[in-house]
């Protein structure tokens with residue numbers, strides 16, 4: 001027989017509400033099986049408030065719940081190792097796809113126009129794959145990518161499994177936007193803005209103008225996603241170094257501290273933050289030099305967190321086994337990948353890989369399971385945020401210098417007029433795209449793909 005038991009008196013009181021203003025509530029899991037997360041997203045044109053002003057965005061709505069579409073889209077929360085099913089319904093006036101940035105998945109689920117038919121207006125597509133690695137990822141369209149992301153189509157994926165015990169495991173999605181005098185989103189972008197990569201004049205934290213206030217637990221993990229179309233961020237805390245605990249591929253074997261860390265568009269960073277009761281921690285982005293022709297901007301306060309002393313909304317997670325970071329095998333083939341800019345016959349700016357703009361690229365051919373070193377050279381006047389689909393790579397060196405910490409990434413900065421060498425094992429067959437995540441440059445041609453077979 002059932003007995004009702006009062007909650008034990010020692011149960012800590014509900015934590016103060018996290019003043020999240022929008023965006024990152026998790027999509028509802030429609031499948032009761034704990035090993036499957038099934039969610040249903042609708043991409044639609046919606047009035048989404050921005051600082052209290054209703055304004056048109058392109059946004060994802062969780063069809064499993066009854067809330068409105070949000071920017072960023074619903075958080076996809078999935079235990080690592082679980083199956084993730086995402087039903088996408090396209091109610092936009094334009095075709096779209098859904099790409100899961102960073103997740104190692106079968107090629108047919110990669111969400112690009114090389115791997116599936118475009119999801120046309122009124123159509124639907126089901127994504128269905130296992131999320132193998134615990135890390136912070138994000139999702140976005142891979143068709144008319146820069147404009148669709150700019151209009152609001154992006155969201156975070158949190159794949160959990162261990163990591164340091166924390167009171168709150170928090171996702172923080174950073175992006176930017178331009179607004180008109182009435183505070184409404186500006187969706188049109190002039191051709192000149194595309195040449196250097198558009199910058200919004202307002203930095204957004206979880207879809208609202210920075211800064212965001214957080215009532216924090218004693219210990220927190222912050223999973224930071226740079227979903228900007230072009231903005232590089234120089235992250236720092238106001239009065240102490242950053243505790244870096246994870247990168248694109250999830251937790252690192254040995255956390256480290258740094259005064260500041262740059263993350264380019266598409267990149268992610270995981271931080272550990274601890275706060276005494278009443279203590280304030282401020283997350284900033286500092287002035288950032290990303291291109292000869294782009295002003296460095298000012299310091300922007302992103303997050304102001306006040307310690308509440310008690311536990312916040314998360315559960316402790318326990319130890320985790322980070323992915324091993326490989327050494328370069330002797331004699332690994334080296335492939336030169338050249339990023340450059342140019343001018344089209346009609347005078348328009350274009351960007352290229354190996355001298356050719358997408359979609360006219362000549363794909364690379366790599367045998368299945370081959371390990372290669374890509375020597376990525378950036379001949380442009382702008383730093384590029386280089387992204388490879390489907391695999392993690394190790395950054396061996398940047399301008400000839402090994403980075404201080406060996407990590408696995410799917411997105412890494414290639415300095416202007418410089419280079420970086422990336423080590424990758426291509427252990428999943430298919431057509432995998434790679435491109436700069438300065439999305440205007442990608443759309444203007446700095447994009448290609450590799451056929452693994």
Ligand code: C2O
Nearest residue numbers: 099101266387433
């Ligand atoms: Cu974030 Cu080709 O993507």
Ligand code: CU
Nearest residue numbers: 100101102389
């Ligand atoms: Cu990607």
